[in-house]
Amino acid sequence: MNYSNLAELNAILNLCAFILLIIGFYQIRKGNPLKHKRMMLSALVASALFLLSYSVYHKNVGSVPYPHYDWTRTLYYTILIPHIFLAAVMSPFIIIVAWFGIKGKYGQHKRIARLVLPVWLFVSLSGIAVYIMLYQI
Numbered sequence: 001m002n003y004s005n006l007a008e009l010n011a012i013l014n015l016c017a018f019i020l021l022i023i024g025f026y027q028i029r030k031g032n033p034l035k036h037k038r039m040m041l042s043a044l045v046a047s048a049l050f051l052l053s054y055s056v057y058h059k060n061v062g063s064v065p066y067p068h069y070d071w072t073r074t075l076y077y078t079i080l081i082p083h084i085f086l087a088a089v090m091s092p093f094i095i096i097v098a099w100f101g102i103k104g105k106y107g108q109h110k111r112i113a114r115l116v117l118p119v120w121l122f123v124s125l126s127g128i129a130v131y132i133m134l135y136q137i
Helices: 005-029 033-061 071-102 106-136
Strands: none
Touching (some): 033 071, 033 106, 071 106
16 A cells, blocks of 8 residues: 555645535524534544544654745744644644534533634645645645
8 A cells, every 4th residue: 555645635635625524604693503423424434534544644754744844844844833732733623523412412512612613714724835845745
């Protein structure tokens, strides 16, 4: 198996999660809680698949250093560092907000989701940016 292809899959899964989160947010704003739930759970699955693929990739490929030594290096680390930190911190909160939603504790779900959603969106989008900067530039 060519594990290097997993980097692209990881970016695609991040993109899927991002799109599903936006659609899910739009659906709850439109008053469609069932569609919202489906989109958000799908985003959770996409993110979980990303985490699995990411783990397999890095177990087999290891760390990939940023190859450029120009102004983009600073930009890369400016995106990468908060991406890594927020991804690690957010994981339990994503599970908690999903749990509250599934259990019908909508007040708690909404209160936490207001904080979790923007960060989850940032983590997904910044993951795509990291992929592009590391593998496409």
